[in-house]
Amino acid sequence: xxxxxxxxxxxxxxxxxxxxxxxxxxxxxxxxxxxxxxxxxxxxxxxxxxxxxxxxxxxxxxxxxxxxxxxxxxxxxxxxxxxxxxxxxxxxxxxxxxxxxxxxxxxxxxxxxxxxxxxxxxxxxxxxxxxxxxxxxxxxxxxxxxxxxxxxxxxxxxxxxxxxxxxxxxxxxxxxxxxxxxxxxxxxxxxxxxxxxxxxxxxxxxxxxxxxxxxxxxxxxxxxxxxxxxxxxxxxxxxxxxxxxxxxxxxxxxxxxxxxxxxxxxxxxxxxxxxxxxxxxxxxxxxxxxxxxxxxxxxxxxxxxxxxxxxxxxxxxxxxxxxxxxxxxxxxxxxxxxxxxxxxxxxxxxxxxxxxxxxxxxxxxxxxxxxxxxxxxxxxxxxxxxxxxxxxxxxxxxxxxxxxxxxxxxxxxxxxxxxxxxxxxxxxxxxxxxxxxxxxxxxxxxxxxxxxxxxxxxxxxxxxxxxxxxxxxxxxxxxxxxxxxxxxxxxxxxxxxxxxxxxxxxxxxxxxxxxxxxxxxxxxxxxxxxxxxxxxxxxxxxxxxxxxxxxxxxxx
Amino acid sequence: xxxxxxxxxxxxxxxxxxxxxxxxxxxxxxxxxxxxxxxxxxxxxxxxxxxxxxxxxxxxxxxxxxxxxxxxxxxxxxxxxxxxxxxxxxxxxxxxxxxxxxxxxxxxxxxxxxxxxxxxxxxxxxxxxxxxxxxxxxxxxxxxxxxxxxxxxxxxxxxxxxxxxxxxxxxxxxxxxxxxxxxxxxxxxxxxxxxxxxxxxxxxxxxxxxxxxxxxxxxxxxxxxxxxxxxxxxxxxxxxxxxxxxxxxxxxxxxxxxxxxxxxxxxxxxxxxxxxxxxxxxxxxxxxxxxxxxxxxxxxxxxxxxxxxxxxxxxxxxxxxxxxxxxxxxxxxxxxxxxxxxxxxxxxxxxxxxxxxxxxx
Numbered sequence: 059x060x061x062x063x064x065x066x067x068x069x070x071x072x073x074x075x076x077x078x079x080x081x082x083x084x085x086x087x088x089x090x091x092x093x094x095x096x097x098x099x100x101x102x103x104x105x106x107x108x109x110x111x112x113x114x115x116x117x118x119x120x121x122x123x124x125x126x127x128x129x130x131x132x133x134x135x136x137x138x139x140x141x142x143x144x145x146x147x148x149x150x151x152x153x154x155x156x157x158x159x160x161x162x163x164x165x166x167x168x169x170x171x172x173x174x175x176x177x178x179x180x181x182x183x184x185x186x187x188x189x190x191x192x193x194x195x196x197x198x199x200x201x202x203x204x205x206x207x208x209x210x211x212x213x214x215x216x217x218x219x220x221x222x223x224x225x226x227x228x229x230x231x232x233x234x235x236x237x238x239x240x241x242x243x244x245x246x247x248x249x250x251x252x253x254x255x256x257x258x259x260x261x262x263x264x265x266x267x268x269x270x271x272x273x274x275x276x277x278x279x280x281x282x283x284x285x286x287x288x289x290x291x292x293x294x295x296x297x298x299x300x301x302x303x304x305x306x307x308x309x310x311x312x313x314x315x316x317x318x319x320x321x322x323x324x325x326x327x328x329x330x331x332x333x334x335x336x337x338x339x340x341x342x343x344x345x346x347x348x349x350x351x352x353x354x355x356x357x358x359x360x361x362x363x364x365x366x367x368x369x370x371x372x373x374x375x376x377x378x379x380x381x382x383x384x385x386x387x388x389x390x391x392x393x394x395x396x397x398x399x400x401x402x403x404x405x406x407x408x409x410x411x412x413x414x415x416x417x418x419x420x421x422x423x424x425x426x427x428x429x430x431x432x433x434x435x436x437x438x439x440x441x442x443x444x445x446x447x448x449x450x451x452x453x454x455x456x457x458x459x460x461x462x463x464x465x466x467x468x469x470x471x472x473x474x475x476x477x478x479x480x481x482x483x484x485x486x487x488x489x490x491x492x493x494x495x496x497x498x499x500x501x502x503x504x505x506x507x508x509x510x511x512x513x514x515x516x517x518x519x520x521x522x523x524x525x526x527x528x529x530x531x532x533x534x535x536x537x538x539x540x541x542x543x544x545x546x547x548x549x550x551x552x553x554x555x556x557x558x559x560x561x562x563x564x565x566x567x568x569x570x571x572x573x574x575x576x577x578x579x580x581x582x583x584x585x586x587x588x589x590x591x592x593x594x595x596x597x598x599x600x601x602x603x604x605x606x607x608x609x610x611x612x613x614x
Numbered sequence: 615x616x617x618x619x620x621x622x623x624x625x626x627x628x629x630x631x632x633x634x635x636x637x638x639x640x641x642x643x644x645x646x647x648x649x650x651x652x653x654x655x656x657x658x659x660x661x662x663x664x665x666x667x668x669x670x671x672x673x674x675x676x677x678x679x680x681x682x683x684x685x686x687x688x689x690x691x692x693x694x695x696x697x698x699x700x701x702x703x704x705x706x707x708x709x710x711x712x713x714x715x716x717x718x719x720x721x722x723x724x725x726x727x728x729x730x731x732x733x734x735x736x737x738x739x740x741x742x743x744x745x746x747x748x749x750x751x752x753x754x755x756x757x758x759x760x761x762x763x764x765x766x767x768x769x770x771x772x773x774x775x776x777x778x779x780x781x782x783x784x785x786x787x788x789x790x791x792x793x794x795x796x797x798x799x800x801x802x803x804x805x806x807x808x809x810x811x812x813x814x815x816x817x818x819x820x821x822x823x824x825x826x827x828x829x830x831x832x833x834x835x836x837x838x839x840x841x842x843x844x845x846x847x848x849x850x851x852x853x854x855x856x857x858x859x860x861x862x863x864x865x866x867x868x869x870x871x872x873x874x875x876x877x878x879x880x881x882x883x884x885x886x887x888x889x890x891x892x893x894x895x896x897x898x899x900x901x902x903x904x905x906x907x908x909x910x911x912x913x914x915x916x917x918x919x920x921x922x923x924x925x926x927x928x929x930x931x932x933x934x935x936x937x938x939x940x941x942x943x944x945x946x947x948x949x950x951x952x953x954x955x956x957x958x959x960x961x962x963x964x965x966x967x968x969x970x971x972x973x974x975x
Contacts, residue, residue, distance in 0.1 A: 070895075071904055123768050126946065132939050133767045142895055146769040152777070211773075502896025530900065 059162050059209065060154040061085060062097055063216040069227050078229050082237035092160040092261040099259035101234045105223035106163075110171055110198075112140055112222065118199035119144035122206060135550055138502030141218030148206040148214060155209050160261075166205055167220060174198055232471055242268035247470045250282045255329060277318035280325040281351060281397045281405065282470040286460060286477035293478070294441040301464055303409065304436040304444060305394055306456035307479055309367045309566065309580070310357040311374065315339070315391060316398075317346040332356075334378050339391045342429035345420055349401030352416075353468075354393040354433070364455035366568050368578050393421060394433035394460075397468055405468035409476075412468065451482050457565060458482050484563040484581075488588055490518055490596045491558040493551050494540045497525065505540040505552065506533050508584075510562060512575065513598045521575035521599070524562055527584030536587075559591040560584050569606050576603060628929065629758050631708075632727060632734045635931075635954055640736060640760065644729040645709030647676070649736050659711065661738025662722035663688045663803060676704070678713045680749070681721025683837035684803065700749065716740035717751030718911050719804030720838055726754050734758040735925060739934075741910065742917040743775055746811040747804075747843050751921075759927035760954060762912065765890050766936035770914040772890070779812045782907050785886060786864050793861040795880035799887040799903065802831045802868040804911055807838050807845060809866065809888055819846065821864075826851040828867035828876065851879065872901075890914070922949075 068081035082101065086094050120130040125147070134143045155162075174194070202221075206214050219225035235253060239246040244267075252272055257263050266273060312327040322343040324332040334340075336356060346352075358365035358373065369387050373379055379387075397405050399415045407415075413435065421430045436459075438444045448459045458481035466476030489510035497506035507525050511518035528536065536558065546553040563585045570578035576599060588595075631644045639651035647657040654671035661667055663677075663684040670689050677685055679697040686693070698704055700723070703712045708730075713723035718739040725736040735756035742751050782798075789796045800806045806827065814822060827835065829850040838845050851865050860880045869887065871877060877885075890910025891897040898906040913921060918940070922930060932941040933954040944951035 073902070125768050126943075129768060129939065129943055133769050136767060136936075137769055137894055138896055143769055146771065146893065152773070500896065500899045502894070504896075504900075 059157055059159055059213050059217070061089065062093070062159045063154070063213045065097065066216050066219075066225070066227060067212055069229055075233065079233055079237045079240070082229070082234060083241045086238055086241050090158065090160075090261075091264045093158050095259040095261055095264035096160050096163055098234070098238065098264065100220070100225050101227055101229060102231055102253070103226070104259075105225075106168065106171055106220060107223070108171055108175060109223035110174055110202075110221040111195075114174065114195050114198050114202065115140060115144050115218065115221065117195060118202040118206075119147050121199060122149050122203045123147035135496060136503050138496050138498045141222055141224060142215055142502075145206075145211060145214035145218050148203065150206050150209050150211065150214050152210055155213055162217075163220075167217070170198065170201055170205070171221070173201075238268070244268055244270070247282075248272075250470050251279075254282055255279045255325070256331060277321060278316060278323040278331070280314045280316055280323070280329065281403075281468075283312065283314065283327055283353070284395075284469045284477060285472040286479040287472060287474055289461065289478040289480040299438045299441045299444055302438070302444075302461045302478075303413070303464060304438065304447070304459045304461050305433045306451065306454060307458045307460045307481065308355045308357055308364060308392065308455075309457050310355040310364065310370060310392075313354060313356050313391065314397070315343055315346075315352040315354065315393070317343055317348060317350045320348065332374075335374060335376065336389050336391075337379070338384065338389060338429050342391070345423065346430075347400065347419070349398060350396070350419065351398035352391075352393040352419075353395035353397055354391050357390055357392060358387045359390040360388060366566075366570075366578065367580060368568075368570070368572075390429050390431055392431045392433050393419075395468060408465045408467065409462050410464045445480075448480055449482060481565070484565055485567045486561055486563050486585060487512070487567075487602060488559055488561050488591055488596045489522065490556045490593045491536075491554060491560060492518055492520055492556065493553055494536075495550050495552070501525075501533065504533055505537045508536075508560075509551075510560065510582075511556075512602065513596060514575075514600070518556055518593075519575045519599060521573070521577050522562060522564075522579045522582040524560075524582040524584050527563075528587065532587055556593040559588040559593060559596050561586050561588050567602065567606060569603050575599060577606075629732065629734060632729045632732050632758060633736075633760070640954075642709055642727055642729070642734075645706040645711065645727065647706055647709075647711075648672075649725050650738065657706075659725055660685065661716065661725060661736065662718055664719070664739070667738060676711070678715075678721045678723040680841050681723065683840035684719075684721055684834065687833045687837045688803070700752075714752045714754050715749035717742065717745060717748060719745075720748045720807070720841055720843060722748060724752075724754060726756065732757050734760065735927070736760040737762060737921070739764070739912055740921070741913050742921065743772065745808050745911070746815060747807045747838060747845075753921070753924040756925050757928045758931065759922065759925050759929070760931045760933060761918065761922065761940075763918065763932050763935035763937050763940040764912045765910060765914050766918055766932070766940040768915045770890065770893055770910075771916060772893075772910060772914045773908055775812065775909070776816075778888075778907050778909050779809075779816055782809070782886070782888070783813065783816060785884070785905055785907075789884045790862045793882075795860040795883040796864045797877065797880055797883040797885050798864065798866050798907075799869045799872055799885070799901075800866055800889070800909075802828065803834045805888055805909070806831050806866050806868075807835065807843065808911070809909070810835075810845060810848070811843070813864070814846070822846045822848065824863050826854065826863055826865045828865075828871055829853075830868050830871075831866065852876070869901075872903075 065081055065085040069078050072078060085097060089097060116130055120127050134140060137143045209217060235250050236246060239249045252267055255278055314325045316323040322340045324336060324340060326332055358370040373387050373389060376383060393416060396412050396416045404412055404415060416432060421432050422428055436447060451458050458479060461478040461480060463476050469476055489512055491508050492511045493509035494505040495507040497504055509520050510522050510524060511520045540552055540554055543554050544552040545555055562582050564579050564582050566580035568578045569576060634641050634643060638648060638653040638655055640649045647659055648655045649659045650661055650667040651658050652669060656673045658672040658675050660675055660677040663681055668685060668689060675693055675695045677697055679699050682695060682697050685695060698713050700713055700715050703710055710728040712726045714726060716722040716724045716738050718741055722738060724738060727734045733756040735754050737760065739762050740751050744750060786796045800809055825848050827848045827850060829852055832850055835845055885903045886905035886907060887901055887903045888907040888909040890908060890912060892906030893908045929950040930944055931952055931954040937953040941951040941953050
């Protein structure tokens with residue numbers, strides 16, 4: 059436990075990429091395969107399931123610290139991090155723990171998590187069920203208190219992070235893979251591919267992962283996704299528009315459709331198997347030749363145009379959609395690239411060649427009834443025309459354009475120069491700050507999560523929450539102001555008088571009958587603090603709805 | 615939350631002659647003086663020399679003898695200052711005033727006020743941990759205790775000082791092996807001198823030649839020496855030649871120096887901070903330092919409770935920090951506790967830099 063906790067600390071302490079990579083490399087060099095498998099699993103952002111209900115952690119921490127529950131809550135509100143609050147309060151030791159990571163997981167942590175599954179079942183509404191749950195909770199809490207007593211502060215913290223499934227280490231998948239590639243000698247792109255898809259953090263898996271020759275070959279295995287960079291301002295001046303193909307940039311779910319060994323596998327960009335969630339796509343894919351892998355976007359689609367992302371979200375949430383849901387929110391897969399063609403990995407071919415292959419595949423045939431589509435491709439001889447089209451993106455329900463170099467290979471991850479994204483300018487609105495909550499992580503303890511409202515007649519109606527966009531100095535100012543001006547508290551939420559106006563930007567705004575304000579927002583963020591505006595100058599809901607209607611925005 | 619007016623009336627009723635909370639600060643009617651006033655008054659007793667407690671412009675001051683050199687550096691050489699040794703009583707009109715060590719920084723005092731057999735104790739800032747640069751905190755039996763609560767949450771539990779100092783020295787040595795300057799941020803009055811003294815105690819006087827300080831610390835360091843604290847003369851970093859080799863050095867600067875040009879002279883520095891706030895990951899990362907050392911000159915949660923238990927007051931007024939939380943907790947344990955309304959309403963987070971005024975060399 060000591061080594062893994064120390065690794066977490068080393069990564070957490072530095073902002074320098076090189077220091078992070080060397081910390082990870084040194085950890086792997088000294089770890090057993092069994093420990094390394096779990097460490098890798100967590101570094102890549104995977105979680106243990108189920109996570110421990112936070113009520114048990116709160117209860118255990120208050121008991122261990124011998125303080126009342128309200129005091130734990132007050133403290134937690136101020137600290138902003140449950141794992142940290144509990145770790146700092148609980149009684150432990152100052153001697154660090156020698157037990158290896160995988161033993162702690164297999165002997166303590168995982169059994170503890172599994173024991174709470176029973177408590178979930180017992181939580182029926184009957185009084186006896188409630189009593190049973192309380193007993194189970196208390197028993198789990200006692201075990202937790204005992205585990206804490208064996209660890210030092212840092213170990214208790216990391217242990218809690220594993221319990222809550224919130225161990226967010228400040229490293230990207232790419233960085234972790236790079237460090238592992240450096241100490242195992244397996245080339246980076248090869249290692250990235252080996253790590254794709256679903257795997258279990260076992261000793262055997264890790265051994266195979268870092269072996270010179272890779273034995274495993276599951277038909278389900280996806281390829282690493284190629285990702286785009288935002289188009290830099292000066293790019294147009296230095297490059298010729300005719301070198302690029304353009305496609306609409308959709309706001310859907312990026313996905314990879316794998317057809318191998320007579321089976322279909324649909325993967326999300328987060329490498330989750332979307333099995334069963336989009337049956338129409340899986341069944342349409344049966345018409346694809348064996349040994350085909352397509353890259354594309356899943357969209358909710360009706361009447362030849364995409365529906366808002368919020369509707370698609372309802373489909374993702376269902377493991378198995380009802381026929382009614384499938385009728386209300388039909389989906390399509392828009393294929394824009396081919397990675398495997400006739401059982402051959404074609405990622406090393408140019409975009410032009412891959413596009414030709416994509417054209418030759420049976421998509422949009424009567425057999426798959428328009429559920430599998432090919433992206434539309436645009437070509438330009440000058441940039442002005444390209445930008446003109448981009449600015450019309452909203453009329454087509456798109457976010458902007460994707461630009462792909464004719465000769466670009468299908469790269470692993472975010473590589474500069476082959477794929478660019480160019481989005482339309484976001485919508486902006488002046489809104490009034492009405493509620494605030496304390497933030498988490500870097501902003502822990504500070505009031506940095508805000509709810510904004512717009513005018514409806516003489517009432518302020520909350521319509522969006524925004525977290526990012528202010529500088530640290532501005533957050534400190536707003537934080538102080540909120541502490542001095544709070545009029546009412548609803549648990550962690552502080553109400554403040556209408557005084558502060560901020561300009562917010564959105565990727566998208568849509569008229570929606572499903573939201574109380576009548577507006578659905580996408581990716582809200584703060585552009586600037588409008589010191590020059592009084593609350594009366596903030597925007598009115600009706601104005602914004604009218605503007606959206608005029609732009610041909612459909613109501614959902 | 616108690617209404618300010620409401621709180622005041624109750625606070626003044628039981629100990630009316632002893633102590634009352636006024637807009638200018640804590641006031642003793644029987645002695646006609648203020649303790650750490652936040653306004654210019656005729657007669658001020660100061661608990662210690664930090665800027666938020668010792669304000670300029672009062673007609674007369676009273677403080678602990680060991681506080682004198684610091685106060686003259688911080689306020690002015692011209693102030694009308696009377697000093698008392700710890701434990702030496704002084705009658706001021708109808709009040710009997712005695713100062714007791716608070717263990718916070720050099721010259722810090724708790725103010726004991728006795729009027730007609732009733733005793734009030736104003737702790738000022740204080741800590742129970744050992745500190746080689748000041749006299750250790752002493753418990754004082756009292757009826758009314760006015761305590762700070764800067765770190766009055768149960769997450770604050772200070773590690774043993776020797777462990778923290780070992781960590782700090784380990785960090786310095788690691789930087790030395792990598793040829794990086796060890797740049798430590800610490801308040802320039804109190805924390806800086808405590809760290810310097812602890813490091814010299816642990817490593818021996820020889821390492822002193824590898825240590826430099828920010829110019830803002832020269833005055834306070836001198837004041838510490840004047841008051842009899844053994845502290846070598848450390849050069850100011852700015853006084854060393856521009857080609858000075860910093861790769862083996864430990865340099866101490868005030869927290870506010872982090873964003874000034876002063877830090878640019880050090881090649882590839884590793885930045886650390888010594889403060890109680892470093893116990894919390896959020897405040898540590900907001901500070902953008904590479905390392906945080908949990909070293910505080912205030913009581914942590916367990917020590918706060920120990921201090922109150924030891925002084926056995928009949929009533930506690932809680933101020934400066936998490937006063938609402940602490941007073942609610944004490945009240946639940948059967949103690950008469952109230953929030954003392956101070957100038958700043960609401961909860962306190964990381965305090966504003968105590969050392970900004972002296973940044974100009």
